Structures are given as structure tokens and as C-alpha cells.
């Protein structure tokens with residue numbers, strides 16, 4: 001197993017490698033030609049079907065079919081080309097797989113996939129559609145080269161060396177590994193991945209994280225053809241790696257504005273303002289003109305006590321709005337990113353197929369009835385299937401069923417004054433879902449986390465979350481020393497979305513004190529501005545708002561102050 005590297009052995013002839021059926025392997029993936037993010041997704045899908053690139057019997061025992069499961073993925077990175085610098089930037093990531101395929105057979109699988117995805121011979125370290133390397137294989141130390149030829153790295157062709165012989169000099173491999181297995185000890189160097197990464201000088205320009213958004217609908221223009229079911233890329237967002245020291249010449253940090261389009265007659269904040277198609281389109285046009293990066297379309301209000309809406313009704317509200325945007329005569333409106341705000345797999349599927357590029361789920365896939373949490377419920381399984389199949393980014397929000405209930409976080413009071421209990425509760429509870437999803441097929445690079453302002457939190461709880469939003473994803477450990485539950489923050493490093501716009505906790509604050517006044521949601525624009533400024537200061541990647549023109553201004557000025 002990868003986690004325990006105490007028993008490394010040098011295996012000179014990996015053909016004899018038959019000791020176990022369940023090997024744990026780390027693979028590195030890179031691409032800098034064509035639609036790189038699509039190439040990477042395509043390679044991962046081929047990888048999970050190794051039989052298509054293997055002869056029978058190559059698993060190590062007769063009559064045992066090869067199997068390979070991707071059990072973890074890193075974030076996706078953009079990195080400056082190393083070695084041959086005169087080529088486009090690379091997209092790099094890594095994954096952990098569990099497999100019964102032996103090392104040399106696995107190398108053959110990877111070479112076959114490289115060819116299928118479109119890799120053609122090029123100069124050494126030159127541009128490529130896809131590159132798949134075996135970085136670690138259990139704790140094994142493998143080298144197929146004759147002893148006399150192990151003094152150089154110029155003779156690797158057709159051979160296998162594991163751990164990958166250039167691992168320790170490559171930030172573009174160590175950093176993705178650090179996302180998944182920071183404490184793995186390199187079986188030769190006897191250092192953790194964390195230590196190896198710390199030892200490396202940081203690349204210049206620094207690596208950045210990437211969120212690729214796929215292009216839907218997938219029919220239409222020829223540049224947008226599906227590649228064996230894998231969508232092409234519409235847009236990529238990049239953002240700085242949170243824990244990296246600021247470079248000497250930093251790029252301004254961008255906070256994306258998500259415009260909220262409710263196609264519900266009973267939404268809490270804008271009622272039925274946008275149920276009429278013309279008003280919805282006017283809102284989209286003005287939001288795009290104001291600089292919104294993404295339009296979030298919802299067809300089922302999440303406010304406490306909202307009327308039940310059937311999946312068919314929800315779909316019939318959302319899909320026409322998506323289609324209208326995608327059919328808009330103006331290119332900037334037609335091409336804007338769209339997320340669908342739903343917890344239902346069938347609605348998500350219909351909306352993305354019609355043109356949405358992202359799923360925004362207030363229940364983080366676990367469905368409206370899963371508090372206390374039941375991870376392997378039907379909603380979760382189906383949402384994973386839809387999101388994985390469509391290869392879309394997902395906003396995963398913390399909630400506890402009904403937004404107005406379950407506000408007690410005392411079980412996390414062990415976190416004490418320094419780590420407030422609501423913040424700790426969100427890390428633990430949302431973290432559990434996020435970890436489960438990433439282990440069950442949702443790529444880490446697609447996940448945006450949302451603390452769920454206004455969902456099952458008191459006013460003070462919401463404020464605690466807002467003012468500490470950055471700590472939600474910090475590298476400080478979670479859990480209690482006393483209860484022996486200390487561990488890495490499962491939300492470490494994820495990008496954040498904050499949705500505080502017009503919410504009732506703002507109204508409650510405005511009603512306090514001598515000059516307090518009652519407000520309707522639409523009268524909370526200035527209050528929202530304060531929360532948005534805080535979200536920017538806390539380095540959120542996205543703010544979900546209603547008043548896009550005004551909040552874009554707030555984002556721009558707070559960004560200039562704090563980025």
C-alpha cells in the first residue's frame with residue numbers, strides 16, 4: 001500500500017511481480033497540445049477500462065480480468081514547461097489507482113492510451129497531447145535496466161524505473177502528489193512528498209490551479225465534437241495555489257461573480273421577478289455586461305418551507321432558460337458559463353445536456369433528507385454518476401437538511417475559541433462528503449466548496465463563517481487531540497464560493513439596535529456589499545449575488561485592496 005513505505009524492495013524483474021492483487025499506484029499526467037483538459041479526462045476514462053489496451057492474462061494470473069479504479073485525483077495545475085522551455089504551458093495532475101495490473105503491463109496500458117488519445121512522436125521533453133507516467137507502485141523500487149546502465153537517465157526508453165527517476169526535481173509531479181499523499185515516504189530518498197516539495201525551489205512563474213469547464217450542448221459546431229463521450233473545454237478558471245508564498249510579481253487575484261437567476265415563482269429574494277423569459281434574458285444580458293462570469297439558474301427554491309416542486313416541473317423551468325441563453329444572438333451572452341442549482345440528478349443532467357457547464361448543489365450530492373449524513377444514499381450515487389459522466393465542475397455546499405433547522409454545533413465545541421465550532425462543523429461535515437465524492441470519481445479539480453451561509457446556522461454562526469472563510473480550507477488540522485480524531489483538513493486547498501446575498505441573517509443584523517429597521521431581501525443590497533467585500537478579503541474564488549452590477553463594483557474595489 002502507498003501509505004506505508006517501510007518495506008520497500010528492489011525488484012529487478014517486474015515480470016515476477018505477483019505478490020498481491022490490489023496494488024496502489026500513483027500516476028502523473030501531463031498535456032500541452034490540443035484540448036489538454038479534455039485529453040486528460042479521456043485518458044482517465046480509458047485507464048478505467050484497461051482491458052482495451054491489454055492482452056488476456058497480463059494481470060499476473062490466468063482467468064483474472066484486469067481491473068483498475070481511480071481512487072483519488074489531485075487538483076489540476078498549469079505549469080511552465082520544464083527542460084524544453086520553448087513550448088506551450090502544461091496542464092498537470094496526478095491520480096491514485098488501485099489495480100491488479102502488474103507494472104510492465106501497466107506501462108504498456110499507459111503507452112497504448114497515450115497513442116489512442118493522440119500522442120505522436122516528438123522531441124524528448126517536447127510538446128505532447130498526453131503523457132502518462134508511473135510515479136509510485138506500492139512501495140516498490142523497480143528498475144528493468146541492466147545494472148551497468150543505471151548511472152544515467154538517458155536510456156529509459158522501453159524500460160521501467162519506479163519511483164519515477166525524475167520525481168524529486170519536478171514540482172509539476174510533487175505538487176499534485178502532495179494534494180493526495182503528502183506523508184508518503186519515498187522508498188529510496190526516505191523523505192515524505194511534503195519534504196521533497198519543500199526542498200524544491202518554486203517554479204517561476206508559479207504553478208497555478210485550474211478549473212476546466214466543459215462545453216455544452218455538445219452537438220453543433222464541429223470544434224465542439226464529443227471525443228468518445230468526453231466534452232471539449234469551454235473555459236478554464238485559474239487561481240493561485242493557496243499555501244504558496246506570493247511571487248515577486250503576483251497576478252491580480254480574480255473573484256468571479258456568479259449571477260443568480262431564479263426561475264421560481266417563490267424564491268426568497270427575487271420572488272417571481274425572472275419567471276418571465278424576457279425578464280430572465282434581460283437579467284442575463286445586464287449581468288454579463290457587468291462582468292459576471294457565470295449564471296446560476298435554479299428552479300426550486302431552497303428557502304425553508306418552500307412549496308414542493310416535482311422534478312419535471314423543475315426541469316421545465318430550468319432547461320428553457322439554459323436554452324435561451326445558449327441561443328442568444330450576442331456571443332458574450334451565448335457563451336457565458338451557466339451552473340444549474342439543483343440537488344436532483346435528472347434535473348442536473350437535463351440542464352447540462354441543454355448547455356449548462358456546472359452543477360451547484362446545496363446538499364453536496366447527498367440529497368435533502370440526508371441529515372444526519374448517510375453517505376452512500378441513492379441521491380449521492382446518482383449525482384456522482386451524472387457529474388462524473390458529464391465531467392462538470394461542482395459547487396458542493398454545506399447544509400443540514402432544512403435550511404432553517406439543525407443549528408446546533410455544540411458537538412464541535414472542542415474546537416475552542418481559536419477554531420470556532422461552526423467552522424469546525426462545516427470542515428468536518430462538508431469535508432466528509434467532499435472526501436467521499438473525490439474517492440468515488442469526482443475529480444478534485446472540479447470541486448468548489450461553499451460553507452452554506454444561511455443554511456442551518458445562527459446569525460453568529462454565519463458571521464463566524466464569513467469572517468473565517470479562508471480558514472475553512474487552511475492546512476490547520478481538524479479534530480480533537482482529546483478524542484484522538486486529529487487529521488488533515490479534508491477541505492484543505494479547495495476554492496471557495498460564498499453566497500450571502502440578501503440573506504435573512506443580514507436582515508436580522510439590520511433590525512438590531514435603536515435604529516434597526518425591517519428590510520425585505522431586495523433592501524439588503526448594501527448589507528450584501530459588506531459580506532461580498534469580506535468574501536473577497538477571505539480570498540473566495542466566487543461570490544454568488546443578485547445585484548450583479550453593484551456587486552461587480554464591490555468585487556473590483558475589494559479585489560484592488562486585498563488581492
Ligand SMILES: Nc1ncnc2c1ncn2[C@@H]1O[C@H](COP(=O)(O)OP(=O)(O)OP(=O)(O)O)[C@@H](O)[C@H]1O
Pocket residue numbers: 107124125126131132133134135156157158159160161162163164165166
Ligand atoms: N516510471 C516510468 N513511467 C513511464 N515511463 C517510464 C518509466 N520509467 C521508464 N520509463 C520509460 O521512459 C520512456 C520515455 O517515456 P516518455 O515518452 O513518456 O518520456 P518523456 O515523457 O519525454 O519523459 P518522462 O517520462 O520523464 O516524463 C518510455 O519508453 C518508458 O519505457
Ligand SMILES: Nc1nc2c(c(=O)[nH]1)N=C(CO)CN2
Pocket residue numbers: 029030031079080081082083084090091092125126131172
Ligand atoms: N511543466 C511541465 N514541464 C514538462 C512536462 C510536464 O508535464 N509539465 N513534461 C515533460 C516531459 O514529460 C517535460 N516538461
